[in-house]
Amino acid sequence: MIRVPLGPPARTTVDAGPPAPPPRLRVDPVLCDGIGICSHLAPQIVTVDTWGYPIIASAPLDRRSRRRAEAAVAACPRKALFIG
Amino acid sequence: MTGVPYLVRALTPPTSAAGAALDGRLLDGAVAFDRRSREHPVGGSRHDLTDHVAAFGPRPSAAGHHGDQLLEILQDLALTGRGGGHFPVATKWRAALGAGGGGTVVANGAEGEPASAKDATLLQLRPHLVLDGLQLAAETIGADDAVVWLHEGDAATHRAVALALAERRSAGAIGTPVRVVSGPDRYLSGEASAVVRALSGGPALPYLERRPAAIEGIGGLPTLVHNAETLARVAIAARTGSDGEPSTGGTLLTVVGPERRVVLEADPSQTLGAIITGVLGATDRSRPPAAVLVGGFGGSWVPWSVLAPLEPTEPALRRVGVSLGAGLLLPLAAGGCGLSETAAVLRYLAASSARQCGPCLFGLPAMDELVTAVATGSAKRSEVRQLERFSGQIERRGACHHPDGAIRLVRSAFSVFADDLKRHLADGPCPGALRLPTFPVPEVA
Numbered sequence: 312m313i314r315v316p317l318g319p320p321a322r323t324t325v326d327a328g329p330p331a332p333p334p335r336l337r338v339d340p341v342l343c344d345g346i347g348i349c350s351h352l353a354p355q356i357v358t359v360d361t362w363g364y365p366i367i368a369s370a371p372l373d374r375r376s377r378r379r380a381e382a383a384v385a386a387c388p389r390k391a392l393f394i395g
Numbered sequence: 396m397t398g399v400p401y402l403v404r405a406l407t408p409p410t411s412a413a414g415a416a417l418d419g420r421l422l423d424g425a426v427a428f429d430r431r432s433r434e435h436p437v438g439g440s441r442h443d444l445t446d447h448v449a450a451f452g453p454r455p456s457a458a459g460h461h462g463d464q465l466l467e468i469l470q471d472l473a474l475t476g477r478g479g480g481h482f483p484v485a486t487k488w489r490a491a492l493g494a495g496g497g498g499t500v501v502a503n504g505a506e507g508e509p510a511s512a513k514d515a516t517l518l519q520l521r522p523h524l525v526l527d528g529l530q531l532a533a534e535t536i537g538a539d540d541a542v543v544w545l546h547e548g549d550a551a552t553h554r555a556v557a558l559a560l561a562e563r564r565s566a567g568a569i570g571t572p573v574r575v576v577s578g579p580d581r582y583l584s585g586e587a588s589a590v591v592r593a594l595s596g597g598p599a600l601p602y603l604e605r606r607p608a609a610i611e612g613i614g615g616l617p618t619l620v621h622n623a624e625t626l627a628r629v630a631i632a633a634r635t636g637s638d639g640e641p642s643t644g645g646t647l648l649t650v651v652g653p654e655r656r657v658v659l660e661a662d663p664s665q666t667l668g669a670i671i672t673g674v675l676g677a678t679d680r681s682r683p684p685a686a687v688l689v690g691g692f693g694g695s696w697v698p699w700s701v702l703a704p705l706e707p708t709e710p711a712l713r714r715v716g717v718s719l720g721a722g723l724l725l726p727l728a729a730g731g732c733g734l735s736e737t738a739a740v741l742r743y744l745a746a747s748s749a750r751q752c753g754p755c756l757f758g759l760p761a762m763d764e765l766v767t768a769v770a771t772g773s774a775k776r777s778e779v780r781q782l783e784r785f786s787g788q789i790e791r792r793g794a795c796h797h798p799d800g801a802i803r804l805v806r807s808a809f810s811v812f813a814d815d816l817k818r819h820l821a822d823g824p825c826p827g828a829l830r831l832p833t834f835p836v837p838e839v840a
Contacts (some may be wrong), residue, residue: 339603340752341794360788361761364753395605 333371334394336380340364342391352386353379401444401568402453406461406633417451417635419644421524421627425659425674426516430651430835433506433515434551436658440520441555444562447523454527455633462535469629471637477647478503478587478622479691479721481709484629488535490609491617496537498616499594500571502529504556504623505546505578505585508691509743509837511723513647514623516658518545518552521627522559526573528626531633532619533571540571540613544590544620547577582692582747586795587620589749594618600749601795624722646707648722650674651835661707668703671726684727686811688834690720692740693800695807696733717807725834732827734815737808738763738770739832744801746839755798758789766805769816772823779809779820 336356338349345363356376357365372380372394384392426439442450457465470485491498502525506514517525525543533541543556556575578584578599586601591608593599612618621629624647631644645660650671657674661667672683683703686696695717705711709719727733745759765782768774786802793799809816818825 339605339794340754340792341602343753345753360754360758360792361785362753362757364757364792366788366792393605 334377335369335371336367336383337393337395338365338367339391339393342389344389344391346388348386348388349383349392353383356380357383401448401563401566403456403569404453406455406457406464417631419631419635419642420660420662421517421521421624421631421645421647422658422660425657426512426520428512428515428656428658430654430656431509431837433512433549436512436516436519439516442521442523444523444559444566444568447521451524451631452634454530454630457531457534457633465531465535465629465633468632468637471639471641472632472644473641474625474628474632475709476622477624477628477722478585479718480587481718484621484625487607487609487619488532490607491536491619494610494617496617498536498538499540499542499613499618500529500532500536500538501542501544501590501594501618501620502526502623502626503544503585503587503590503620504549504552505544505590506549506721507582507585508649508721508723509582510651510656510725510835511649511691511721512656513649513658513722515549515552517623517627517647518543519555522555523563524627524630525623526559526563527630527633528621528628529573530570531629532621532626536617536619538571538617538619541573542594543573543575544585544594545575545577546580546584548580549577553577582744583749583795583797586797588795590620591618600751601793601797603794622721646709646719646722648707648724650724651726652676653728653833656835663706663708665707666703667705667707667724668699670707671703671724675726682729684729686727686733688725688727688736688740688804689723690718691723691800692744692836693797693804694718694720694723695803696737696811697807698811728833730827731830731833732770732815732825733808733812734766734819735770735824735828735830736832736834737804737812738766739836740804740834741766741801743836743839744797744804748797749795752793752798754789754792758785759798759801761785762789762801762805769819770824770828772819772825772828774820776820779816782809 350357350359356368427437474484475481504514504518584599588601589599591612592602595613608618645662650657683699686698689697712719745763748755750756765778789798
């Protein structure tokens with residue numbers, strides 16, 4: 312039986328993988344309190360569910376919707392929205 | 396134990412004699428538990444470090460280029476996570492290495508599914524396999540922190556892990572120091588992001604991973620959270636190697652029978668039908684259950700005719716659109732009502748919400764109310780449509796997949812028990828619904 316000294320770990324290169332999906336408006340549901348300002352500022356992108364929490368359209372953002380999404384991100388009192 | 400050093404040998408090529416002698420099994424037989432406790436397993440014996448080395452040989456090293464070899468083996472075997480997610484292990488480790496390596500590896504023994512006992516079995520009877528897997532993961536990604544994460548109430552598992560760590564210390568085992576940390580005895584304490592959050596100093600509750608924890612976890616460093624069985628399989632794979640073929644090997648299952656739970660290691664040559672009737676006993680063999688809840692409380696109901704011929708592997712279940720999840724199999728009792736069992740389980744899931752995300756916090760109790768109405772025969776057809784609307788609104792909107800599991804449970808119940816559903820809506824509860832549900836669903840304060 313050979314005792315192999317523990318050396319530094321192997322470093323493996325990884326593929327970049329598939330290209331990242333196009334950015335869209337996203338919500339961190341843990342932070343979100345369902346205040347709903349986003350659905351007023353970006354009604355084309357954000358609707359609300361039965362309980363007042365945002366449902367965000369899955370379509371990628373175009374130039375105009377991106378501006379609205381950014382306004383919603385900036386206005387969220389819980390800092391729950393992000394683009395990614 | 397004292398004076399017998401725990402040797403680490405080089406990771407050897409696949410066709411080594413030592414590897415060939417192993418059949419890839421973790422356990423040597425079935426182990427029975429009481430329906431609700433994870434203490435006092437009957438039928439299995441614990442491997443101390445001497446038994447462990449006698450049975451499996453010394454732990455191979457994954458240091459240096461051996462880590463690359465181990466990654467190749469895990470990829471060839473297509474080993475996936477056994478906590479429920481079935482994510483490829485090699486992909487997760489490569490993501491951690493791609494992010495620079497280092498960080499933390501966690502053996503997750505906080506079995507969230509209350510009816511499951513496979514991880515408790517492993518940690519109590521084969522703790523050294525899990526600890527070997529933890530060391531191999533740490534060496535491969537260069538982690539300097541290793542954790543065993545447990546439910547605080549699982550006393551027997553705590554004792555077994557502490558004893559195993561003491562045995563390794565006195566045998567002079569080398570490797571990354573291991574900490575044992577525990578979280579509250581809740582359904583979601585074992586959810587991977589909840590483990591990362593707790594070990595980062597927060598509450599043991601899920602969070603939204605903007606980047607996977609394998610890339611950016613505790614302290615911004617790679618964090619691998621692996622189910623105990625996954626790590627035990629890594630420990631076996633490092634010893635057996637691979638012959639280049641994907642092999643799922645055995646699968647640990649917990650079958651919940653009327654009097655006891657049985658943890659067993661199924662091999663792919665057995666059918667799920669034979670495995671389940673084997674546990675239920677001879678009297679039930681002529682009258683198999685109408686359906687089985689597969690995967691966990693947040694799993695899928697599958698009719699017996701679909702399930703029985705399948706082999707006990709994730710790919711086989713994926714082909715019929717379901718997942719083996721955490722390996723839990725809950726057969727519907729003879730004469731029982733699947734809708735009533737579903738209502739009892741859904742009530743538990745709703746009460747087990749982390750209460751962080753609106754769609755889960757408000758949506759699951761709303762669903763619970765409607766499903767209870769269906770089970771007791773007081774619901775109208777419009778309420779079933781309302782349920783489908785709620786499901787559509789809740790699905791994939793939590794930080795974790797807890798609400799998705801609840802929806803899977805209800806949707807599969809309404810599909811598999813469609814005739815019962817019609818009857819409950821038209822004529823009130825079926826005779827089975829007047830009996831108490833039989834699944835071991837815990838009370839939630």
